[in-house]
Amino acid sequence: MQTTGLQYKLIKKIKDERFDEENLHLYNLLIHIGLRDLQVAVVGAAEQRLLWLEDYVLPGVQQHKDLMSVLDLIFDSHELLKAGFWNQVKVSVKNAKFVQVPDTLFIADAAADYLGFNAAMDTAREDVLYVNNPRAEAKTVFAIQRDLKEWITRVYPSRQPVFLHQSACLIESVMDYASSRQDNPLYIFIDRFKLHILSCANDRLVFYNHFELKNFPAF
Numbered sequence: 053m054q055t056t057g058l059q060y061k062l063i064k065k066i067k068d069e070r071f072d073e074e075n076l077h078l079y080n081l082l083i084h085i086g087l088r089d090l091q092v093a094v095v096g097a098a099e100q101r102l103l104w105l106e107d108y109v110l111p112g113v114q115q116h117k118d119l120m121s122v123l124d125l126i127f128d129s130h131e132l133l134k135a136g137f138w139n140q141v142k143v144s145v146k147n148a149k150f151v152q153v154p155d156t157l158f159i160a161d162a163a164a165d166y167l168g169f170n171a172a173m174d175t176a177r178e179d180v181l182y183v184n185n186p187r188a189e190a191k192t193v194f195a196i197q198r199d200l201k202e203w204i205t206r207v208y209p210s211r212q213p214v215f216l217h218q219s220a221c222l223i224e225s226v227m228d229y230a231s232s233r234q235d236n237p238l239y240i241f242i243d244r245f246k247l248h249i250l251s252c253a254n255d256r257l258v259f260y261n262h263f264e265l266k267n268f269p270a271f
Contacts, residue, residue, distance in 0.1 A: 086146035192220035
């Protein structure tokens with residue numbers, strides 16, 4: 053753990069013996085960023101095999117500027133994160149500023165208006181993005197801090213990062229799994245600081261919502 057006021061701790065690390073630093077161009081780098089935690093994964097692009105996983109908690113982070121400082125510390129000291137030869141870089145954000153919009157109703161130029169129904173936007177500091185959810189036949193519209201987006205883009209100048217939202221990734225993954233089942237169970241995902249509930253039926257998303265956990269152990 054760093055000795056500065058803004059601390060972080062690596063609480064889990066998994067490395068597949070088949071991981072090869074000489075083959076970064078064959079791997080996808082996945083980065084998942086929350087206000088108080090961070091996950092990093094490396095996946096083989098061809099075989100879709102998880103080769104590397106790290107889970108960090110950021111107990112000293114209370115606001116966005118703290119997060120940016122801690123990310124800078126982690127990236128600077130990490131053996132792989134600043135490498136520039138990945139096959140693809142995907143960055144997902146975990147925040148409450150998102151909304152799901154059916155494809156039949158979606159107009160790209162109105163993305164900020166859709167989001168405004170569900171969250172307050174800080175247009176001076178945040179950008180509005182959206183990602184396609186093909187299984188859900190919807191778009192996830194979400195906000196991302198502009199300085200975070202620009203910082204990540206500068207870190208990977210040769211690989212334009214793909215920006216996603218946690219809810220989009222979770223919905224598509226659950227729907228993919230649900231498509232192979234005959235029953236329709238309720239899916240509950242307990243994340244750090246959040247509880248997600250999903251229901252799918254007949255290859256359709258029936259319900260999705262998430263709830264903040266006020267009291268969650270740091271690790």
